[in-house]
Amino acid sequence: MRYMATYDMMESIRNTNQWLGASALAMASYPAFSLFPNPAMEWLAAWGEVTERSFARMVVKPDWNIPPVVGAKGQDCLVSIEPVMERAFGDLLKFTVQGREETGRKVLLVAPMSGHYATLLRSTVISLLPDCDVYVTDWHNARDIPVSAGKFDIEDYTLYLVDFMHHLGPDTHVIAVCQPAPLTLAATAYLAEEAPEAQPRTLTLIGGPIDPDAKPTDVTDFGHSVTMGQLEQMMIQQVGFKYAGVGRKVYPGLLQLASFISMNNDTHRDAFTNQITRVAQKAAHEHDKHNKFYDEYLAVMDMPAEFYLSTVQRVFKEREIARNVFTVAGRQVDIGKITTVAVKTVEGSKDDISAPGQCIAALDLLTGLPDSKKASHLEEGAGHYGIFAGKSWRNNIRPLVLDFIDANNGTPERQKPQAKRPEKAERNKSKAPTKPAAA
Missing domain, CATH: 3.40.50.1820 (Alpha/Beta hydrolase fold, catalytic domain)
Known part of the structure; x- marks a missing residue:
């Protein structure tokens, strides 16, 4: 139960942040606030929109969305x-x-x-x-x-x-x-x-x-700095009652996502700060570069x-x-x-x-x-x-x-590729194998 409790706690934290984002967006978008221009409300709405979208994507499997192929x-x-x-x-x-x-x-x-x-x-x-x-x-x-x-x-x-x-x-x-x-x-x-x-x-x-x-x-x-016992204690949890795999021991996707983000924390922080700014300035859109990347990056699985x-x-x-x-x-x-x-x-x-x-x-x-x-x-x-x-x-x-x-x-x-071929100098980079310098 201890592991189920921690698994459910992470889901509760994610769900709470999604709710906070939705609440901030709803409050800042209240029609009465539009009577007088208020940059603070615009920034609050932008923060809410980005936050809700980000935390909502973490538990949804993305669609493939494959476009048609030209015949x-x-x-x-x-x-x-x-x-x-x-x-x-x-x-x-x-x-x-x-x-x-x-x-x-x-x-x-x-x-x-x-x-x-x-x-x-x-x-x-x-x-x-x-x-x-x-x-x-x-x-x-x-x-x-x-x-x-x-x-x-x-x-x-x-x-x-x-x-x-x-x-x-x-x-x-x-x-x-x-x-x-x-x-x-x-x-x-x-x-x-x-x-x-x-x-x-x-x-x-x-x-x-x-x-x-x-x-x-x-x-x-x-991988070399921790023992297997430490790794199991720190990373492994049991799926909570909300899902079909209740009781299954897993390495949660939310933990993996936290690890990914921590490796490039400054980069991700700047990306979200800039996106909030763009949303507040009405310069962002549904399929912009930020959303296209993070809709996939934040969607994690156990x-x-x-x-x-x-x-x-x-x-x-x-x-x-x-x-x-x-x-x-x-x-x-x-x-x-x-x-x-x-x-x-x-x-x-x-x-x-x-x-x-x-x-x-x-x-x-x-x-x-x-x-x-x-x-x-x-x-x-x-x-x-x-x-x-x-x-x-x-x-x-x-x-x-x-x-x-x-x-x-x-x-x-064979059908030839439709993609443009690289220049000869670039294609020569693909060569017979050489022994790795660090091997």
């Missing part, structure tokens, strides 16, 4: 979303462009389970849809999963990926973003031994902690406690993936068994979550893969978000990834 004849083709595999802790979604034939590029986007919904990859999906048939792993909020569904740790996560890849078949190109990169690599190695005919053609790892110690960050330092704890212990503390000693269901997974899947790593030079060196470490583990099937790319000036959803992704990384897919697709005729 070959210039017509708008609607995009439908349907689950092709439904499981207790996550579904495999397919994004179908109506009226369009298959493109020849079947892409599986492995979304992170790190506190945000899969919709965090919305812009990534939108950028790939004109040229690819896109599938996405849609992880469920642990607070909504009954205790009767059982546990879900990193071994279960890996087996989910194995099932998804096996279902999609060997003509799949997998792109893992951030947190799932090491487990996607392990899932591919698992298939290499258990079902080699189901291995994907390519695997692109974007900003993932394959070897967290290759270059330490605040995330890795925190993670199963066993998944969070096993990730910290086995991926960060014990470095089982980096040391190639990861086990699934009692059997060791040998990454060196991958011999046919082309692998590319992508890193950002200013990534403060998975620093350069952590992801490229995967290439050293692929001892059975020829160098001709290995590639790496370091995007200069890009942070963690930018390498999969920002300008760096759209203008440079995405075309390079599509080139990598085409080069290893095994299909004689």
Whole structure:
């Protein structure tokens, strides 16, 4: 009950702040106050509007809101979303462009389970849809999963990926973003031994902690500074009576959000202060840059406690993936068994979550893969978000990834990407793997 009480207390604090924002907006918008101009009331209304919106978004799963894709004849083709595999802790979604034939590029986007919904990859999906048939792993909020569904740790996560890849078949190109990169690599190695005919053609790892110690960050330092017992006492709570997962132990999304914000506290403070100013000056609008980013950033989900704890212990503390000693269901997974899947790593030079060196470490583990099937790319000036959803992704990384897919697709005729190709000098940054400086 102690953990349920703290979980419900956080929800009460969030709900109270949402109510305060709504009350301030309602009071400051009272018609009588408009008889005489009062800047104080305008600022109070602006604070209330921003506050209510921010705290309301924390418990709502965002919609995908995928716009139509322009067809070959210039017509708008609607995009439908349907689950092709439904499981207790996550579904495999397919994004179908109506009226369009298959493109020849079947892409599986492995979304992170790190506190945000899969919709965090919305812009990534939108950028790939004109040229690819896109599938996405849609992880469920642990607070909504009954205790009767059982546990879900990193071994279960890996087996989910194995099932998804096996279902999609060997003509799949997998792109893992951030947190799932090491487990996607392990899932591919698992298939290499258990079902080699189901291995994907390519695997692109974007900003993932394959070897967290290759270059330490605040995330890795925190993982090493606390014991597992301390982590469980500080971070793990039980879902309260309000949700279907009552009694399930979770790492609450609100705690994860607090951690995210604390890492760049000044940046977020300035962003909200500036937004309140813009609202008060009538310069903000529903779909401005601030709302577009924070509507997604503030929408958080709970993670199963066993998944969070096993990730910290086995991926960060014990470095089982980096040391190639990861086990699934009692059997060791040998990454060196991958011999046919082309692998590319992508890193950002200013990534403060998975620093350069952590992801490229995967290439050293692929001892059975020829160098001709290995590639790496370091995007200069890009942070963690930018390498999969920002300008760096759209203008440079995405075309390079599509080139990598085409080069290893095994299909004689392929639809060419519609995106503008980067200049030759920029494309030469994607090169054969080199040993990380910190490795």
